[in-house]
Amino acid sequence: MALPEIRLLAAAEAPEAFADLARLHAEEISSGFLTSLGTGLLARLYGAIGRSPDAFILTASANQHIVGFLCASTDTRRVYRYVLVHAWRHLLPALARHLLSWRTLRRCWETxxxxxxxxxxxxxxxxxxxxxxxxxxxxxxxxxALFSAMEGEYRRRGVRCIRIVTGANQLSAIRFYEKLGAEPVGTIEVHARTESRLFRYSIQDCHSAPSADA
Ligand SMILES: CC(C)(COP(=O)(O)OP(=O)(O)OC[C@H]1O[C@@H](n2cnc3c(N)ncnc32)[C@H](O)[C@@H]1OP(=O)(O)O)[C@@H](O)C(=O)NCCC(=O)NCCS
Incomplete structure (x- = not known):
């Protein structure tokens, strides 16, 4: 099978691309906290993250549909700050009804x-x-292919080492990161009583990018 086309989403991408991305997120991470907030909010959130200078989104597309994506930051605190300062007006209407729930408020705060x-x-x-x-x-x-393109973008931005957090029940992701050579460094509870696995990964030089036999 030919690999889908991998590309970097532009900051000024059409809203449909972020809606596509939100749908995929909701399908594949169906039990996640962000998914529980609805695809409308997710699409706005990805739109805001995509405009942050400290983040980038890579997509894999086939037949004009996004079939995979990877969203990454060079500094997550700065990305969150950017989203809060620049996008709260767009996010608040979609978030408002959820904020009546104490559990959602707590989870927003934990995030x-x-x-x-x-x-x-x-x-x-x-x-x-x-x-x-x-x-x-x-x-x-x-x-x-997405991971390899991510490494290229990190190299271009001068980032040599990243962290990866994934839910302890996201077994496909854990196996993937292990296979690609990420170093397990511990666990963290992003949300109370929900364990996530923590990895550190050194961005490979161009010529030693992920090997199929790793
Ligand atoms: C993690 C994910 C993005 C990997 O994408 P993918 O296209 O399936 O990955 P690849 O086909 O490139 O797999 C590369 C290697 O990773 C390992 N791997 C990937 N998925 C695996 C699985 N379910 N079980 C065991 N190993 C797996 C394999 O070694 C695989 O190589 P192989 O197929 O030649 O044996 C995908 O499984 C996914 O979307 N999972 C659900 C969402 C999720 O948990 N996201 C993580 C959020 S941080």
Missing amino acids: LRYPARSPVPDLPGAEILNFCVTQKLQRSGVGR
């Missing part, structure tokens, strides 16, 4: 507070914020 917490010393501020591939194309190399 915002999380980048400042570091259970492991010297963790880089750069990280993979989200990453998924549509179910029917998983295990066909799309994730690896």
